[in-house]
Amino acid sequence: MTEKKVKKGKAARLAMPEQAPEIRKRNFKEVPTGYTVAMAQEEAARCLQCKKPGCMEGCPVSVDIPGFIGLIAEGDFTGAIRHIWTKNALPAVCGRVCPQESQCEGRCIVGKKGEPVAIGNLERFVADWEREKGTGELPPKAPVTGKKVAVVGSGPSGLTVAGDLIQKGHSVTVLEAFHKPGGVLVYGIPEFRLPKAIVAQEVNFLERLGVNVEVNAVIGRTVSLDELFEQGYEAIYLGVGAGLPRFMNLPGENLIGILSANEYLTRANLMKAYRFPDVDTPIPKGKNVVVLGAGNVAMDSARTAMRLGAENVKIVYRRSREEMPARAAEIHHAEEEGIEFFLLTNPTRFIGNEKGRLTGMECLRMELGEPDDSGRRRPIAIEGSEFHMDTDLVIVAVGSGANPLLTQSTPDMELNKWGYIEADPETGKTTKKGVWAGGDIVTGAATVILAMGAGRKAADSIHQYLTWGW
């Protein structure tokens, strides 16, 4: 018995079918096309069904991974998705964007000797199967409690809280500043990585459960937190994300043709500007595009620029390949699509023409010194290494900070020195009574699954509060 399983583990991991790079680099359709039923069952059979599964320890929300993979192997897809749902309300999203290689798959026993089980691909498979072929049956709901909860922000964190609390019988309203719910999932992560129809479906699922979603509600402006309490909400969860663009503060940064990644991606994703002029929002189309930064946001920006018809797209990053924060799979996808990497390179100023349009950028070459606060080796400029790079579009993707819009209008809630909300890591409680917070607005820019994990803990704490008190 055991021997047979070890053999199973030795089979090669089934690669995810993908659109060919030379085709996909010019379209916005999803890059990986998904496993077939047969492929999913074959990959699922590689799982050893470990007694002490390492994968689950690596999952921030402790999905019963061997459990759902076992059900896929047996062909019980409905059973598999139900299994996931008990811990993760957004599997179609997580299956696509979670950094599995450093979480579940990074701890998979099979991965010790060969390639880990493709947990993410399998999660995606069942979620898609349920969406396309499932019964659409809703999970059971607890009896109505009559308590009202407001969830501010409709990113993965807020959606998780909403899903958990509605199932516990509370009345939940999600308030979103944008005209579409989903947070970074709809305005940041591009269509070719996460189709917006999937996010819409996940939101619709919550609505069918009874969650009330109100868009165009800028909390702190349209209504304040105290006014929400006056309106009868007994608890408020803040999942407003990070969402403050960082610039580099270099000379010439306000030239036409220099955009934050937030602006660029919002135009492309939320406003569908890649379809301009069929839609009304324009987007600058560069010939020689430069993206500053090397995280997921930078990869997404670069790959979007390529799809918008750029002749060449460069990633400019001041450290080396090793320090690049993006997921390995995304760096790989970007390379396949012809994005060039200029590592150990730092811009020093931007150059424009008489119309104020960007024409180029001056850079310095860097070398790595001792590790800095972040534990990464500090980049040091090499003197006299200045060189010029032609570019007509620069996308600044060097991170984001805490947007102060809501917190400024809530003076009686503590923030840390960077403007993020202070919240108890176990419960999500803030220093303002009846207010919880989680996700990027507490941790700084992180991941979808961590934002969801924070939401789950807060939902438990909110439920306790509504039942027993603060």
Next chain:
Amino acid sequence: MFKIVKREEMAEGTVILNEIEAPLIANKAKPGQFVILKANEDGERIPLTMADTDAEKGTITIIYMVVGKSTALFKTLQVGDGFQDVIGPLGKPTHLEKLGKVVCVGGGTGVAVLHPITRALKEIGNDVTCIIGARTKDLLILESQMKAASNELKVCTDDGSYGHHGFVTDVLKEALEGGDVKLVVAIGPVPMMKAVANLTRSYDVKTLVSLNPIMIDGTGMCGGCRVTVGGKTKFACVDGPEFDGHQVNFDELMMRLQAYCEEEKHCYEDFCTLQDAT
């Protein structure tokens, strides 16, 4: 949907007024704040200042100039139609203070933006002189409303077809000569605001301007609305839209407003051709 309950055309159909049902916003909005509107699913997010609000009726009023595709599309909306999305109130309200003699200068649709501010400045006891201008008589808007909102109204037209023949700055100069002006509020086309700020600088009179850079979200998320004020980068949607006119880099603002002019031009022309065909 946010329903249009009243629609008016002014300035020979180049400027449109819409009164829109938006009770939450009406209840909250203060002078100087703006909303972002989106006509339909594929529409652009367009920022417009509220020219008026009625908390009791739950309506807000916007007055906009038709300049491109999106505002041309807005113009086609009739009473009973609506905007798919209206977001607000956004931006910081005008800082209102009793100072004494105040001059409000408006040009073009800037007059609409200036209206609630003027009224509020007068209500708290300032002596408000209003100077409004347009290229020609037929393009002048809100004359009677501005008259009611201020203590004194002066009108100028570039071509002399009505009121004083000349620019608002000419009339403003006279007022500044009096030496007792405590504050100037100037809202209009960027070149006008720049000219006003240059003039008042030489008289050392504090000057408030309302900036209109290109915006997407209006909540400080995209950085598209960045303007340079006092040598520092500010986001007009959350730090403004009003700023100290003596500190604003107007040339950069004018330049940045041209960011999409090529794209917009084609899109607008296509839309107009389509409109004519139907």
